[in-house]
Every structure is written in structure tokens, then in C-alpha cells.
Amino acid sequence: MSRPFVAVLLAFGVAAGGCSKIVESVVGANPLSIVVPTAILADDTVQAQAISTHKNGNLETVSATWRSSDASVISIDDRAA
Amino acid sequence: MIGHLEGRSATIFADYQGQTASASVSVASDDRRLGYALADQPAAAGPYSPDATYLYNSSGGAIQVTRASTGVYSVTFAGLGRPAGGRDNVLVTGYGTPGVYCKVSGVATNPLPGWSSIGSDLVVPVACYAGDGTSTDSRFSILMIGDRPFGASTPEGFALTFGDTGAVNLDTTVTARNSTGGHVEYGRAAEGQFAMSFPGLGKASAGMPVAIEVSSASGSPRKCRVIAVDVPNDGVGIQCTRPVGGGLGDSPFTLLWLTRGRPGLRFGFAWANNQANTTGYIPVPDFAFSSSGVAITPRRTGTGQYVAVFAGLGRPAGRMENVQLSCVGRRKPVGLQHHVVGQHGSERPFCYGRMLRPYGSAG
Numbered sequence: 001m002s003r004p005f006v007a008v009l010l011a012f013g014v015a016a017g018g019c020s021k022i023v024e025s026v027v028g029a030n031p032l033s034i035v036v037p038t039a040i041l042a043d044d045t046v047q048a049q050a051i052s053t054h055k056n057g058n059l060e061t062v063s064a065t066w067r068s069s070d071a072s073v074i075s076i077d078d079r080a081a
Numbered sequence: 082m083i084g085h086l087e088g089r090s091a092t093i094f095a096d097y098q099g100q101t102a103s104a105s106v107s108v109a110s111d112d113r114r115l116g117y118a119l120a121d122q123p124a125a126a127g128p129y130s131p132d133a134t135y136l137y138n139s140s141g142g143a144i145q146v147t148r149a150s151t152g153v154y155s156v157t158f159a160g161l162g163r164p165a166g167g168r169d170n171v172l173v174t175g176y177g178t179p180g181v182y183c184k185v186s187g188v189a190t191n192p193l194p195g196w197s198s199i200g201s202d203l204v205v206p207v208a209c210y211a212g213d214g215t216s217t218d219s220r221f222s223i224l225m226i227g228d229r230p231f232g233a234s235t236p237e238g239f240a241l242t243f244g245d246t247g248a249v250n251l252d253t254t255v256t257a258r259n260s261t262g263g264h265v266e267y268g269r270a271a272e273g274q275f276a277m278s279f280p281g282l283g284k285a286s287a288g289m290p291v292a293i294e295v296s297s298a299s300g301s302p303r304k305c306r307v308i309a310v311d312v313p314n315d316g317v318g319i320q321c322t323r324p325v326g327g328g329l330g331d332s333p334f335t336l337l338w339l340t341r342g343r344p345g346l347r348f349g350f351a352w353a354n355n356q357a358n359t360t361g362y363i364p365v366p367d368f369a370f371s372s373s374g375v376a377i378t379p380r381r382t383g384t385g386q387y388v389a390v391f392a393g394l395g396r397p398a399g400r401m402e403n404v405q406l407s408c409v410g411r412r413k414p415v416g417l418q419h420h421v422v423g424q425h426g427s428e429r430p431f432c433y434g435r436m437l438r439p440y441g442s443a444g
Contacts, residue, residue, distance in 0.1 A: 031100060032100035032101070032102045034102040034103070034104055035253050036093055036104050036106055036253060037166065037255070038106065038107065038165070039106065039166035040082070040084040040108060041084055041109050041110070041112055041166045041167070041228055041229075042084050042085065042086070042087040042108050042111070043083075043085075043233055044166070044228070044229075044262075045082070045083050045084075045261070045262025046082055046083075046084075046253070046262065047250070047262065047263070048082055048095070048253075049250065050097055050102065052098075052100075062097050064095035064096055064097035065095070065096040066082070066093065066095055067094045068082065068092070068094070069093075070089070070091040072085060072086060073084075073085055073086045073089040073090065073091040073108060074082050074083065074085065074093065075082065075083050076082050076083075076093075077082070077083055077262075
């Protein structure tokens, strides 16, 4: 299959960054919101995102510091942001 | 983040430049939903129950098909509504009528394409079209899967896209999943040309064959196909076209990346990459697998028609099965469609163009 073509497409997709399309939960007012599902399965790993809202209204996915109120229930790994 | 204790909740915090945001997240039980059917009464207003031979619902509930108008249907999987923490994917393939294709559609009450969890049920809108894009009645095959029907450790990814014109991560949608916990990345390169990436899934899939299924998912007659797969780099290229003229056109789509089926049950898939071979050949090993361990042999039987024999995967008495097709390769002239016109024993899916065929089974 066409590896160069998909490489170009993927480069586009990754470089452009972006935010989640449909969110199950958006909590927090400007300038920081997080996008996480309201529930995840046991033993499942899910990405969370932190989104900062600029004064001009633009959204930016940012590298936040993540923590959990109870790591025995939900823990944070280094791919959380 | 990783869920650990079922039935419990924790608050997740993000700290950034003096700001803190938080959300409560609960940990839910497993999601091994699986359902499929062959809708075999295209003209029946319904609701009707499809042929039990090709029907399975892991909840034990019914599957019913209702026809709203010409070529417009809905399929209700009773008891397969999305549980807390669950995610799902649906694929649809036209069946039986040459030149006709079917797909996941949209509903008037929802501006986004795709299926809905309504109460305890999953409801899927389906639309079927003739080659010129006009609505037409048709039989179709439909498959729905939950978050991890093939086991928690099975490499798997899926997504439903929503027609974004930029790049987005779909991670938190309830219709996207990357079993490795990586992002589910979507990008639009140009009109009708898209890329998906499931970081980590290529590495997790290393050493095992991979099947990729793609189908347009919208209320328009546009079609989508796989045009490139880059397993080591977790990527899939997708192209969507208009029904008349075959020109590129944007469309939401549904995609499934899978590596195996339910443990101990029949499963097979293949990318039939030789369009001209009429005697039978061995498909690309990186994209072919049969739980029987015996050869898969596609061949061309006529213009735009093919058969793939999955030796040893014949349906045992009393068991059920489902077949899905997805065309692979660059756009073809008008009339390129994908459909199944036969499904007996271990062979006879037909397709215009090359095909990739996962083969789901309940037993």
C-alpha cells in the first residue's frame, strides 16, 4: 500500500494537533477545561486532555500536570495529557 | 489515566499555569457487547427479526430491522445499549444486489452521523443506495462491537468521524477506541482524503495480521475506502468519493482495526490484493488470518466479482456468523461497489474491486 501517501496524511494529522470532538464531560471554566469520559472500564486506559482558552477565543491543548484523588481507583500515567 | 476499581469513582485534576480543572470519573465493568445480523427482507416495513442463522446478540435480546422508506432502515439491538464507560463501533455492508451498497446513516434528530444508545438498546440508522446514488431497497449485513468483545488484551481500534475539516483527537468520544490507550487521531488532508492514526496500536499489533474495515457513515450516498495502511506507524489512509463521477468528496466514516476474534471461535479476514487472478492465490500474509489455520483463497469469478474461500471455516450446524466487506485501493470508475451476494459454508463473498474481510462469529 502507499506508505508515502499515508505518511503525508499522518504528518498533517499529527502536526495540526486538535481537540476532542465530542466530549462526555467538560469541567472548568475558561481558561482551562479538561476533556475526559465520565466513566472508563476497569483495566482500560483512556487519554485525557487539558484545553486552555485564549483571550481571543482560540483553544489550545496544553500539557497540564495531572493527578487523581484516589490512585487506587484511577491512576495517571505519562500519556494522560 | 487507568481504571482500576470497578464501581468506584475518583476526581481527576489538571493543573496548568495556576489554573486547576477537575472532573469525576467512574470505573465501570467490562464491555464485551457483540451483535450482528443479515437484514434479509429489504421490502418489509417491519419491524422484523432477520434470519436466525446470521444473527447474534450477546445480550440475548432481539435484533429487529425497520424500514422507514425506500432504502432507509433502522436496526435495533435490544440490550446492547452503551453501558457506562462503554464504546462501540458499527459496520454495514450491502448484500445481494449487484451495484448496491449500504452504510451507517444518520438520523434527523441528530446532526451527527452514526448510531445511538437509546435506553438499553443500540439503534443504528442504515441507508442503501444504487450505484448512481439513488436510494434503493437492499439486504445488508451489520456488525456492532463494544469496547472489547475480543478480550481486553486484544489489539483493537475503532472510530467514527464527524466530518471535521481539520485535525482532531477522538479519544473521548464514545465511538472511538485505541486499546493501547493512545490517542485516536483524525486528519483531513484534502477533500475526500483523510488519515487516521492509533498511536501504539501498530506496535501492539506487530507480528500478527491486521484487518482494516472502513465505510462511509452519513446521510449522503458517498462512499469511503481504505487506500493505505501503515501498521508500524499506526496509520490508515482513507478516501471518500461521490457516487456519480467518482470524484473525491468529504464524508464521515466508521473504521475498525482488528487483529483477532473471540477466543476459541471462528474468525478470519483477508485483503484480496490480486484483482485479476482467476485461479486462486494466497493473499498478503500481513493482512490475512484464519482461525482454522488453513489457507484463504480469493479469486476473480467475473467482472467485478470475486470469491474468497476460507478453508476450514465452514459454519457448523447451529452456529451463526457475519461477514463484512470493505473495498481497498484508489477510487475506481463509476460502478465500483462492494457487496456480498452469497454466504454459504466457507466461501462466496463477492466484491467489486479489492476487499478486506473480517469475519465475525459467535461460534
